[in-house]
Amino acid sequence: MDAQSAVYGIIGYPVAHSLSPLMHNIAFKELGVDAVYKLFPLKENELDGFFARLHESSSPIFGLNVTVPYKERVLKYLGNITPLAQKIMAVNTIVITKERKLIGYNTDAPAFLSHLVELQFNTREKKIAILGAGGSARAILAVLCMIPERPDSIKIYNRTPQRLDHLLEDLSARIDTSIVQPVASIDDLDIPEADLLINTTSVGLKPEDPSLVDVDLIHRKLLVYDLIYNPPMTPLLKTARAGGARVANGLGMLYYQGVLAFQRWANVLLDDDIKLKMRQALEKGAN
Numbered sequence: 001m002d003a004q005s006a007v008y009g010i011i012g013y014p015v016a017h018s019l020s021p022l023m024h025n026i027a028f029k030e031l032g033v034d035a036v037y038k039l040f041p042l043k044e045n046e047l048d049g050f051f052a053r054l055h056e057s058s059s060p061i062f063g064l065n066v067t068v069p070y071k072e073r074v075l076k077y078l079g080n081i082t083p084l085a086q087k088i089m090a091v092n093t094i095v096i097t098k099e100r101k102l103i104g105y106n107t108d109a110p111a112f113l114s115h116l117v118e119l120q121f122n123t124r125e126k127k128i129a130i131l132g133a134g135g136s137a138r139a140i141l142a143v144l145c146m147i148p149e150r151p152d153s154i155k156i157y158n159r160t161p162q163r164l165d166h167l168l169e170d171l172s173a174r175i176d177t178s179i180v181q182p183v184a185s186i187d188d189l190d191i192p193e194a195d196l197l198i199n200t201t202s203v204g205l206k207p208e209d210p211s212l213v214d215v216d217l218i219h220r221k222l223l224v225y226d227l228i229y230n231p232p233m234t235p236l237l238k239t240a241r242a243g244g245a246r247v248a249n250g251l252g253m254l255y256y257q258g259v260l261a262f263q264r265w266a267n268v269l270l271d272d273d274i275k276l277k278m279r280q281a282l283e284k285g286a287n
């Protein structure tokens with residue numbers, strides 16, 4: 001890297017644990033692009049200054065990922081937001097043009113769908129149960145309501161019911177959420193009848209965390225998808241496996257959103273060989 005290198009990176013707080021640099025830096029290296037992907041841990045009171053500097057012609061930054069807790073908060077800084085990101089009202093990828101215009105994308109939503117395709121899970125007429133109603137739930141819930149392969153039902157539970165009510169109220173202003181039913185307890189998710197259970201909560205990030213779902217509710221026809229990818233086997237996924245369910249963690253979604261983000265920044269389609277190297281870099285980093 002020299003003084004002319006283009007800079008890309010991830011903003012959030014905290015971001016020290018992020019695996020994204022592994023994936024993007026290997027892609028820059030493979031393509032022979034003089035660019036580097038960095039971590040930008042930003043406190044809330046630093047956001048205004050950071051975004052103001054992005055507009056300066058001397059700024060070397062040409063693309064960003066956005067993670068917790070800023071995926072909704074960055075919207076106000078962006079000149080353009082894609083129709084999908086506008087529906088979800090969350091942005092995880094920003095392209096900064098040569099003219100220093102900021103364009104916001106949501107690559108989380110298509111990434112989740114791509115990973116489901118890879119897992120050969122078709123959502124059409126399926127019964128889906130979701131745990132959590134935070135920032136990660138927003139993109140997943142929204143996209144499941146929008147796709148033509150419409151699920152039969154989506155039951156969703158959050159520890160704080162008011163937060164779930166607010167999320168549904170907000171999404172339903174722009175999206176048909178008629179298949180979504182908020183429920184008051186994990187039992188009411190009817191997991192024994194569900195085809196897909198998705199954990200969007202942060203429970204499982206710490207090794208001492210419990211599994212939110214009891215093994216008695218798990219069954220062989222269930223796919224349990226935990227958005228957490230580090231640790232790769234959360235207590236929920238261990239419970240699910242013990243109960244005979246198929247399991248997947250969020251590394252696939254991280255990979256697909258990163259590929260989509262990179263392709264936006266570089267305006268190229270990555271070939272399979274580079275994509276494989278990106279995925280291997282993530283897998284190595286998560287273990």
Ligand code: ATR
Nearest residue numbers: 068132133134135136137158159160163201202203
């Ligand atoms: P993210 O953007 O990763 O979704 P977040 O917006 O902070 O992060 O949301 C975290 C989610 O995990 C929320 O649904 C949160 O529930 P609350 O809305 O009740 O806070 C959920 N969560 C965190 N700790 C939890 C716990 N111990 N039990 C159940 N849910 C929990």
